[in-house]
Amino acid sequence: MPTLDSEAIVTGLLAAAQLTVSPQEKATFVKDYPLMRSNADALYLAELEFVEPAVTFDPTVYYPA
Amino acid sequence: MSDYLTISDALDALRDNKITATELVQDAFAAADAVDSELGIYLARFDEQALAAAAEADRIYAAGDPAGALLGIPLGIKDIISTLEGETTAQSLVLDREWGAAIGDAVVTARLRAAGGVITGKLTTMEYATGVPDPTKPFPIPKNPWNTDYWTGGSSSGTGSGVASGAILGGLGTDTGGSIRIPAAFCGISGLKATFGRVPKSGCVPLGYSLDNIGPMARSARDCALMLNVLAGYDASDPCAAEQPVEDYVAGLTGDLSGLTIGLDRLALVYADRDPAIDPAIDAAVKALTALGAKVVDVTLPLWDELSAATRITSRSEAFAYHAPDLQSRWDDYFEATRQGVGAAVAFSGADYVQAQRVRRVGQKALAALFETVDLVITPTSSVAGWSLDELGSMTERFLAMHTGYFNAVGNPALVVPMGFNDIGLPLSLQVVGRPFDETTVLRAGDAFQRVSDFHLAVPPMMSSVAVA
Amino acid sequence: MSTDLSMNSSAADAASHSHKFLTIADAAAALRDGSITSVALTADIVEKATALNPALGAYVTITGDAALAQAAAADVAFAAGNDFGPLQGIPLAIKDIIAMKGAGTTANSRVLDPAWGAGTDAPVVARLRAAGSVFVGKSTTSEFALGMPDASKGFPVPHNPWDVERTPAGSSSGTGIAVAAGLALGGLGTDTGGSVRGPACVNGHTGLKVTFGRVPKSGVVPLAFSLDSIGPMARSAYDCALLLEVMAGYDASDPNAADVEVPKYSELLNGDIDGLKIGLPIPYFFDHDQLEPEVRDAVLSGVQQLVGMGATSKEMALPYAAEAKDANMLILGAEAYAYHRNNLVNRWEDYGNLTRPTLARGAFYTAADYAQASRFRSMWSAEVAKAFEHYDVLITPSAPSPAQLVxxxxxxxxxxxxxxxxxxxxxxxxxxxxxxxxxxxxxxxxMQIIGKPFAEATVLKVADALQRVTNWHLLHPPVETLYATAA
Amino acid sequence: MHSNEEKLAVVLEMSGITPPAEDQEAILRAFSTGRELSKLIFSVAQARYEEPALIFSARV
Incomplete structure (x- = not known):
């Protein structure tokens, strides 16, 4: 499966998100995409393997204390 | 198979020294030896350590005033929860074996041990607590003791078949979208997914961080209450653990349901291929609960599809965050259903995940409003009595047929108890849901129902035909 | 590395011919000793705000009549001996993303449903109203609190009163401009990634981002649910304390609100920072190649002044500081996109041309990315908490550079x-x-002073201690020259 | 306009996973179902101005 370039990825993502944007706007997305993707990838640190998310769920809300 | 089917009966027998802990544990291992190779209950057995623990229990019983709510009771641990003995595999080639070794006993394991429970071994699970068996992987295929052509259900598979076959009297399962309640339903036993945060889940490999629960599986609601008394309570090691006071869940089992209003949602339309035996069984259960003093009214659970979807999106996304590095580097080492299931998370954007959490809050509000009009809600646990191992149905079919993920979205406690059998002898199951941290009322209803029914004491035919030394 | 503290020439000019701009504390005193009335103060500010709006774009809506009515009520109360506290009669700017009775809310956008929040006060506004304060109007904001202005959408374009060619920063641009240019004595901003602190930084005054959950944020259009905060903006830390005393406190309408007791912040600003332990996280915050030397030196000289007052400071490090910035952007992007998804799909053109690209980027992250950013967030919060076992506050620059040219x-x-x-x-x-x-x-x-959860008193005390020996926060931009262009 | 296959190829690239041919068909089915689930949760009117159920606490 050939790896896709940013242009193809952004095209697909905009379609998946059902967004129609102007050519210049899309050009900006294509330019920015690689850095955005690497910023996101950089968060998958090995030391986080067993770390819980910072947002937790409270089932009692909306019930009388 | 031991003639003591439930933990509470076994405890009485031990206290009245009609049986020793050593004999009880030996009977359990004998039952396992007779059927495990066919049923796929265990991944690892700790015979030596278990028998030593049983001997210690006998010493304490002999000394006169036995402490320990589960003293001498053989219990199994789903192999996704860490124990001092052995390694934890999550029934996967992928999990780093050092993980469990580094932790030793998870909080829940330590609590069972401290209560005198005898840890018999590590029970089979679906890989990383999700998906269905994969014959191409070097692990046992969990089969249903009521019909070995059928799946035990998952993902706490070995705990379900272990209790049903008498290999253990109780055990731990985990439930992110139904993984305690489905194997308990298919194997004809009781299982409790308590309120999110009721039982600390540190020392357990995560599937869905904001959905996971560790809970008891045993033959009876009373046994689940006995185990919950030991398992429940805050622990700082789990950021999701709730600082809610723990009640004596056994003391609450009064057998009397007078004054309770129970809302019934038959969920008749959620899955086309519904087992015809379910509605008559529900009708009988309603009659029984009414006779016990409860008022049963019809209700409609709000946002059924939407909240089920929210659980789906949340658990897939949270699981993918955990598994991303391994899915990227060793895709084929995973079971087919696990990698495709967790891999399905690619369909969801960050915004989808956030939106799912907004829908969960809307669901919480709507369900809280319903619980102002009823004290409990009951539904059939599933639209089917199970799947045969060679046509397990697609992911979507299983997702629609099992009526469990909805309650992980909102975190309410949900107990399942056997309510009969279908026309080919597979168990049927009733789900009882309560307000957050009101496990007492949920267990009281389950226990009261089991005082007037004996489905939870039925023994799979294969067990009686098996010669037990 | 201390710089000469005396004001350089152009700043001195700015101070000399500025007419008397009041802090909230000064105005409160003047209102009680009879030297001014709230009506006079409010009328002057409303007139100036109206005259300067074309040049500075501080307000979307100026509620002059309602403000004068509030001012009159405040004066009547003073006369009758009723004193509801230091904010009585004080003219404030309310960021136009916060619901306020008597004025619609636009979020600087054509997309927000006009019915949203109509005729209601957000809890934080209700508290200010009950304290007798006066609302000059709804101040401009970046559209939906992010992105940069799009003049074609018909909203006033905010300008930096120190140099109209430069950015007033965002997203709480209007409140920042109003405080700097004396078009309000203080006000509300919201801060999700720096939107209170950015405008305070480039407009030369004080802005506080509060602990998450400290101030209820119901009645506010959200940008990112788990990051948003409402904060006070004013000339001084002391003024921010006066505002925070009224704003803070639990409210059941906001599920994020923390049930934590609210101290009398202003009474805790005693100027005593003897023994205060300051941590200076060097990597990323002080050694980044895009950090301008003038910015760094000013922070370090501020720290030296604090050390001179008995504090100690130590260089230290926080790991993964760059990744932490990205994690905040990722969480912000995903949460904002969830809120805006349907409108982006259906009304792309109605969004500002510099808002929609920023919002749409939120769609490019996967759900797992968002969950993973949250796991990173747990780890990083724990790392910072560990640092706070050794320090009372951390100090960093507020931004790598002063106001940029637009x-x-x-x-x-x-x-x-x-x-x-x-x-x-x-x-x-x-x-x-x-x-x-x-x-x-x-x-x-x-410069930026960071504290432990719910330690606003410590953070404001350190800021106030410095402001007792410096007057940077009292200097004013040369707005007189703008009247000509505004007329 | 854009087939699910194309969209799937993109999100697989984003997610860094490269499922072999044997899994493609199942992943595509899951992807399509996923898109339906996404549409479903964005259709809940009451969720328009609602807060998420996951709360951040500043106190670690």
Missing amino acids: KDMDPSQRLVQPSYTGHWNLTGLPAVAIPSGFTASGLPLS
Whole structure:
């Protein structure tokens, strides 16, 4: 499966998100995409393997204390 | 198979020294030896350590005033929860074996041990607590003791078949979208997914961080209450653990349901291929609960599809965050259903995940409003009595047929108890849901129902035909 | 490395011919000793705000009549001996993303449903109203609190009163401009990644991002649910304390609100920072190649002054500081996109041309990315908490540079430029931006003081201690020259 | 306009996973179902101005 370039990825993502944007706007997305993707990838640190998310769920809300 | 089917009966027998802990544990291992190779209950057995623990229990019983709510009771641990003995595999080639070794006993394991429970071994699970068996992987295929052509259900598979076959009297399962309640339903036993945060889940490999629960599986609601008394309570090691006071869940089992209003949602339309035996069984259960003093009214659970979807999106996304590095580097080492299931998370954007959490809050509000009009809600646990191992149905079919993920979205406690059998002898199951941290009322209803029914004491035919030394 | 503390020439000029701009504390005193009335004060401010709006774009809506009515009521109360507290009769600016009776809310956008919040006060506004304060109007905001202005959408374009060619920063631009230019004595901003501290930084005054949950944020259009905060903006830390005393406190309508007791902040600003332990996280915050030397030096000289008052300071490090900034952006992007998804799909053109690209980027992250950013958030919060076992506050620059020229700015710069504010939304900690001096060219400089959860008193005390021995926060931009252009 | 296959190729690239041919068909089915689930949760009117159920606490 050939790896896709940013242009193809952004095209697909905009379609998946059902967004129609102007050519210049899309050009900006294509330019920015690689850095955005690497910023996101950089968060998958090995030391986080067993770390819980910072947002937790409270089932009692909306019930009388 | 031991003639003591439930933990509470076994405890009485031990206290009245009609049986020793050593004999009880030996009977359990004998039952396992007779059927495990066919049923796929265990991944690892700790015979030596278990028998030593049983001997210690006998010493304490002999000394006169036995402490320990589960003293001498053989219990199994789903192999996704860490124990001092052995390694934890999550029934996967992928999990780093050092993980469990580094932790030793998870909080829940330590609590069972401290209560005198005898840890018999590590029970089979679906890989990383999700998906269905994969014959191409070097692990046992969990089969249903009521019909070995059928799946035990998952993902706490070995705990379900272990209790049903008498290999253990109780055990731990985990439930992110139904993984305690489905194997308990298919194997004809009781299982409790308590309120999110009721039982600390540190020392357990995560599937869905904001959905996971560790809970008891045993033959009876009373046994689940006995185990919950030991398992429940805050622990700082789990950021999701709730600082809610723990009640004596056994003391609450009064057998009397007078004054309770129970809302019934038959969920008749959620899955086309519904087992015809379910509605008559529900009708009988309603009659029984009414006779016990409860008022049963019809209700409609709000946002059924939407909240089920929210659980789906949340658990897939949270699981993918955990598994991303391994899915990227060793895709084929995973079971087919696990990698495709967790891999399905690619369909969801960050915004989808956030939106799912907004829908969960809307669901919480709507369900809280319903619980102002009823004290409990009951539904059939599933639209089917199970799947045969060679046509397990697609992911979507299983997702629609099992009526469990909805309650992980909102975190309410949900107990399942056997309510009969279908026309080919597979168990049927009733789900009882309560307000957050009101496990007492949920267990009281389950226990009261089991005082007037004996489905939870039925023994799979294969067990009686098996010669037990 | 201490710089000459005396004001450089252009800043001195700015101070000399500025007419008397009041802090809230000064005005409160003047209102009680009879030297001014709230009606007079409010009338002057409403007139100035109206005259300068074309040049500075501080307000979307100026509620002059309602403000004068509030002022009159305040004066009547004073006369009758009823004193509802230091904010009585004080003219404030309310960011136009917060619901306020008597004025619609636009979020600087054509997309927000006009019926949203109509005729209601957000709890934080209700509290200010009950304290007798006067609302000059709804101040301009970046559209939906992010992105940069799009003049074609018909909203006033905010300008920096120190140099109208430069950015007033965002997203609480209007409140920042109003405080700097004396078009209000204080006001409300919201801060999700730096939107209170950014405008305070480039407009030369004080802005506090509060602990997550400290101030109820119901009645506010959300940008990112788990990062948003409402904060006070005013000239001084003391004024921010006066505002915070009224704003803070639990409210059941906001599920994020924390049930934590609210101290009398202003009474705790006693100027005594003897023994206070300051941590200076060097990597990323002080050694980044895009951090301008004038900014760094002003922060370090501010720290030296604090050390001179008995504090100790130590260089230290926080790991993964760059990743923490990205984690905040990722969480912000995903949460904002969830809120805006349907409108982006259906009404793309109605969004500002510099808002929609920023919002749409939120769609490019996967769900797992968002969950993973949240796991990173747990780890990083724990790392910062460990640091706070050894320090009472951390101090960093508020931003890598002073106000940029608007023509040099582009929406994508956020990805590459370092930023020092989002870290404290990620960890939910209180962080105040205060003036730390001026550039050679006369632009405000700023430093940031960060504290432990719910330690706003400590953060404001340190800021106030510095403001007792400096007057950067009292200097005013040369707005008189703008009247000509405004007329 | 854009087939699910194309969209799937993109999100697989984003997610860094490269499922072999044997899994493609199942992943595509899951992807399509996923898109339906996404549409479903964005259709809940009451969720328009609602807060998420996951709360951040500043106190670690």
